[in-house]
Amino acid sequence: MKVVVTGATGSIGTAFVRLARALPWQVVGLARRTPTADTGEHAGVSWVSCELGAPDAEDRLRAVFADAAAVVHLAWAIQPRRGDPPMRRTNIRGTRQVLHAAALAGVPHVVCASSVAAYTPGNRWQRVDENWPLGGIPDSAYSRGKAELEQLLDGFALAHPRVRLARIRPAAVVQHDAGGQILRWTLSPLVPPGLVGRSWLPVPVWPGLRAQIVHADDVAEALRLIVANRVAGQFNLAAEPVLGADQLARLLGGFPVPLPRAVWAALAWPSWRVGVQPAHPGWLALADRACLVTTSRAREVLDWRPRHDAVRALADLVAGMARGAGTATGALAPLDHTGLTERVRGMRLGRPSHQSQR
Structure with missing residues (x-):
């Protein structure tokens, strides 16, 4: 069975490819930057370099998708640097081209990674299921993008009813191998990375902060179950328990610095704007307002049981x-x-190091 994976070198993609290449599948990994042949990541996978938002990408994708039993679309520019392709070109135009190419190639099963960020904010401690409205969070470009992705998928489902379409909506995805990436996304170059996990690291928190997370390996297992059983539908993915502000600070190895979110946002904006630190305040809005979700459907339909x-x-x-x-x-x-x-x-002080999340 041929399975094509876009975004195969990202956090979810790496975990899924690691799992899939041990199965009797023909795995094709697509990424803008593919591993070199001398790395362990190259083994057992046919790699194709492709920028999904490029003008010629659709023709290339259609050729790669030929005879595929499933396309697993995981590619998403989360926090690209200024010099990377524009976020919207990769995420929205890229998704359009993936879906169109899959339809033209006659792919029978398409699986896409959305996010809990796509949901319209609810009550802070309310858990929502897959039927909750998908309006996104206005102050977060990541959230708005995932909500627009959902609209694209709705249109695709109407236009191609014979294609089995599945969507996963994971909470914040974490794993050991994403450690360096997360530091690049969140830590100022002025802060020594060695402070992470130390008791004197200040951790910004605010009243009511709470978070759901899920391990990348458990997301990969959900994808395996979906692909292997040709499942369609929408699935929230998150591990228990919900983590509160003090618990998050303690697990991060530091001490909480409780201030209102508006204060943290006021500090984050100018420091991001002049390139002192990489995290746009839109991420604070997402962390504060993202819905908590129930994962009953994944557990009942997929028999999904997160190991972490x-x-x-x-x-x-x-x-x-x-x-x-x-x-x-x-x-x-x-x-x-x-x-x-x-x-x-x-x-490069005086300008942001990463693209805006506004």
């Missing part, structure tokens, strides 16, 4: 962050352990 609870999953990520861990792929490359002087020289 939320505490273990976050501990795995924190251990990876402390090491700056990664893989041989571009997206999950390990953190470059340069000294403070080199990190400061690499900063």
Whole structure:
């Protein structure tokens, strides 16, 4: 069975490919930056370099999708740097081209990664199921993009009713090998990475902060169940328990610094704008307003049982962050352990280092 995976070098993609290549499947991995032949990530996978939002991508995708039993669309630019392809081109135009190419190639099963971020905010402690409205969070580009993705998938389902379409909506996805990536997304070059996991690391929190997370390996298992059994439908994915502000700070190894979210956003905006730190305040809005979800459907329909609870999953990520861990792929490359002087020289102050999340 031929299975094509877009975004195969991302966090979910790496975990799914790691699982899928051990199965009797022909796995084809698509990524903008593919692993080199001398890496372990290359074994057991046919790799194709493709920028999904490029003008010629649809023709290339159609050829790659030929005879595929399933296309698993995981590609998504989450927090690209300024010099990377524009976020919307990769995410929205890229998804359109993937879906159109899959239809033209006659792919019978399409699986797409959405997110709990696609949901319209609900009551803070209310858990929502897959029927909750998909309006996104206005102050988060990531959330709005995932809501627009859902609209594209709705249109695809209406236009191609014979294609079995599945969507996963995971909570925040974590794993050890994403440690270096998360540091690049969140930590100022002025802050020594060695502070992560140490008791004197200040962790920004605010009243009412809560989070659901899920380990990438457990998301990969849900994808395996969907592909192997040709399942259609929508599935929330999250581990238990829900983590509160103090617990998040403790698991991150530091101490909580409780301030209103508006204060943290006011601090984050100018520091992001001038390139001192990479995290746009839109991420704070997402963390504050993302829905909590119930995962009953995944457990009942897929018989999905996450092996990592939320505490273990976050501990795995924190251990990876402390090491700056990664893989041989571009997206999950390990953190470059340069000294403070080199990190400061690499900063381009006066402009953001990463694309806007507004």
